[in-house]
Structure formats: C-alpha cells, structure tokens
Amino acid sequence: MNTDTINGSATDFGGKVKEGIGTAMGDKSMQAEGRGEQLGGKTQKAFGDAKTSIDQTVRPLIDQARQFVKDRPYASAALGGVLGIALLNTLRGR
Template structure:
C-alpha cells in the first residue's frame, strides 16, 4: 500500500466515526462533516490505487 491508500483509508474510517458520533449527539453538522471526510478518504484512496496500478504496469 502506498501513502495515499493508507491516508485515504484512515480518513474514511475517521469520517465514519465522526458521522456516528454526530448521530449519537443528534448533530447534523458533525454527521455532514463525517460524510465529507469519508468522501475525501475514498477519493484519496482511489488516487492511491490508481498510482499503484500505474506503478505495477511499468
């Protein structure tokens, strides 16, 4: 795994935790921030996956 894959996965997990915490305290703001962080994490992981695929193809 490369750095982007690791960081992306970590952001996704942190976003899920933040979303759940927002649900527990009934905070729509925290839920939205958690969803945003998940999207960022998935995007970063996909970028890392693409970099890894390109590196392996050479």
C-alpha cells in the same frame, strides 16, 4: 500500498467515526463533516490505488523498453526513425 491509499483509508474511517458520533449526539453538522471526510478519504484511496496500479503495469513496460534500447541500439534508432516518419506523414495528411 502507498501513503495515499493508507491516508485515504484512515480519513474514511475517521469520517465514519465522526458521522456515528454526530448521529448519536443528534448533531447534523458533525454528521455532514463525517460524510465529507469519508468522501475525501475514498477519493484519496482511489487515487492511491490508481497510482499503485499504474506503477505495477507501466513500470515493467518502461523497464523492458530501456533494456531493448540498451541491448539493440541500432534497431531502436531504426524503429524511432520509422515511427517519426509515420508520425510526420500522419500530421501532413498522407
């Protein structure tokens, strides 16, 4: 869990409390502020969850690629050359 997820959850909770107080007091403005804070908190939490998900899926792939390059430098250079030629041919329309 990262800080965005934690802060988003806290903001969402604070918004729920503010909306509840606004409802109890009959204050429409406070209710609206509470709903807005909930939306902001949910958005921040979703962003934090996405960051965590990317870290858990992409980082291992990057680490594997780095290890492959370190273990097999010539094969990596050849693979890079083949991919470069394929990209150039694709861009040239062949």
